[in-house]
Amino acid sequence: MKKLIIYDESCPMCKVYTKGMVSGDHSGSLTRMGSGQLTQELIARLDPQRAKHEIPLVDLDGGQTLYGVDTWLYAFGQRSKSVAKLLSLHWLKTVLQKLYAFISYNRRIIITSAPGRWNLLDLQPDFHAGYRLAFIVIVSSLIGGLFSAVSFPIWLPAAVALVLGQLTIACLYLLRQQPDTFGQTMLDYVGHFSMTLLLGSLVSSLFLTIGYTTLVPLGYALMIGQHYIRTYRLGLNPWLSVCFTVLVFLLILPC
DSSP: OOEEEEEOTTOHHHHHHHHHHHHTOTTSOEEEEEGGGOOHHHHTTSOHHHHHHSOEEEETTSOOOEETHHHHHHHHHHHOHHHHHHHTSHHHHHHHHHHHHHHHHHHHHHSOOOOOOOOSSOOOOOOOHHHHHHHHHHHHHHHHHHHHHSOOSSOHHHHHHHHHHHHHHHHHHHHHHOGGGHHHHHHHHHHHHHHHHHHHHHHHHHHHHHTOGGGTHHHHHHHHHHHHHHHHHHTOOTHHHHHHHHHHHHHHTTO
């Protein structure tokens, strides 16, 4: 019985984990295909809306198409029937579905990617305000936890003030340039901004923890680079990144 996993080929995360799913299948029944290779025949087997948010598993022998968590359960079942049975428990499956949706709706924020080329079927996830807000709260909490656990060589009130300053600049810019889509674009920006701070903070805290304080600025450099990349891919004015760079230097120069 041949099964085909269809993944969003412009999503780096999707590429990695679907490759792992296929390589972990010792039966040889699982294969995968990127969205750019889809044919009209395969597209007719899919629910276009579900396929954006839940990775499809098409039965090439004409059986039912599975989505999301059910796709994962099938892949796990190929390796361990007991694990698949455990994950199929109603309450646990419900939790997994919520977690899956959280990651799926935010996957292009977690790992930024360039806009994909045009395909017969668009697999870019829709915007979901609830999941985006939840993502921002969780990432912000992780950043706060890092600052609590690691003694960063910066004054915390100054860091908070500069973060709020950057968000205010972005807010004013978007209100002026994109008033019709302000809410969605602002939440997208704050999501990317949060990931930028988290990645840079993780690198800096790692070097602080192991005692390589001279390498701490690499974390700040990562923040700046990530901000340029992410705002560029959002189609926002590069002056936002210039402002962010200035604020980062204002923060670290007194150290």
